Amino acid sequence: MIIPLLKGLKVTLRYFFSKPITVQYPEEKIPPAPRWRGIQYFEKDERGKTKCVACGLCMIVCPSQCIYIETAEDEEGKRYPLTYELDAGRCIFCGFCEEACPVKAIFMGKNYEWVEGDRKGYIMTTEKLLEEKKVNP
């Protein structure tokens, strides 16, 4: 009756002297998985602008309807998004926009840390999406 109790004490003492496995989050981070779908970013073209041609496929495929696009044409007759709004507060990070994109302009990033005080802050414009590219090498 006593021996199993002592065995238990031995086990806990062994674990007491082992190194904790805790990942101390803000200082240490586990890198996200290769297929991780985080916050989206825009790929740039050679002129440093978005590759997006405002075809609207991502808007159609998006199940949570969080993408809104207004199309325009520049002086060369090339289509570009006049407004591109992605409401990250509604986004479910399914990655359909990335799959649907014919010109490989939008990608799912690795970033998962984003806190805002109100919902308006979560609306990503073209600039914000291009900005997000910096944290996704």
Add this chain to the structure above:
Amino acid sequence: MELFYLLIEIIVKCVVVFAGLMIVVAYLTWLERKVLGHIQVRYGPNRCGPFGLLQPFSDAVKAFFKEDLVPGKADKAVFVMAPMISIIAAISIFAVIPFGNQFTIPGTNWVVKLRIADVDVALLYIFGVASLGEFGIILGGWSSGNKYGLTGSLRAAAQMISYEVALGIAVIGVLILSQSLRLTEIVRLQGGGFWNWNIWYQPVAFVLYLICGLAEINRTPFDMPEAEAELACGFNIEYSSMKFALFFMAEYAHMVTMGAVAVTLFMGGWQPIIPQLGFIPGVVWFCGKLFVFLFFFIWQRGTFPRLRYDQIMKLGWKILIPLALINLVITGLVVSLKG
């Protein structure tokens, strides 16, 4: 003049012991969380100061600023009094514990004995006051007007009755050996090396004391009065703010006293392990041995699951009390045969 100096000495000793005990209690909560954390392969508190050393103060400040709530159905006077009874009982035990031998203040011939009071019935006093602490728990649970609180305090009462008996009988073995209730006398008889400690003469009593002591201070695996899973915190369910903190401190202070009494009765008190190490002050030895016990109390909490209520009763009445009685009879026989 002599009397005046004596008064000053007693007051200083009281203040030092009280402050020391409070610091130990504060850091015992830190130690417990740290040790339990490492047993569970995590860090424990490490955000507040280096190694989380400021955690007790942050907890105290937090408890202080919480809302102090008295339930409408509560018996207010008793409700307020219960935590006080608990903490007073836990602290007063330290009045008779001898921490060290004695020393002379340099430049005078004034001898300071390192104990607050040298009572000739110290052991009786300890058991009397220790069980007084349970009244705090019982009254606290009963007066809050909550069914979980009441259940917790009823369990506390039942547990106290069943384990106090075995605890008392186990300690009588030590009494037979030392022929004295005076703690200083018990410590003196254990002097001259660790082979003279009572733990070798009374191993069964020592184990019984540890088990019953754990039940007495309501620690895991005997924390029936506050079984979180079934009683939602038990006797202290309605307590908040500093009243809860007082119960909490009382529990840890009680744990320290249980350890201190164990050191005094079984491990030679402030006596060094071998006489050659006598140059190290007795207080250091006392604190070192106390630390071993406190670590064990925490360690076993991280190891053993809580016993079921009927198992606790069964263990108390059917195993521990008969064992204690057998130990008592054998000790008495051996002592009387030896002369």
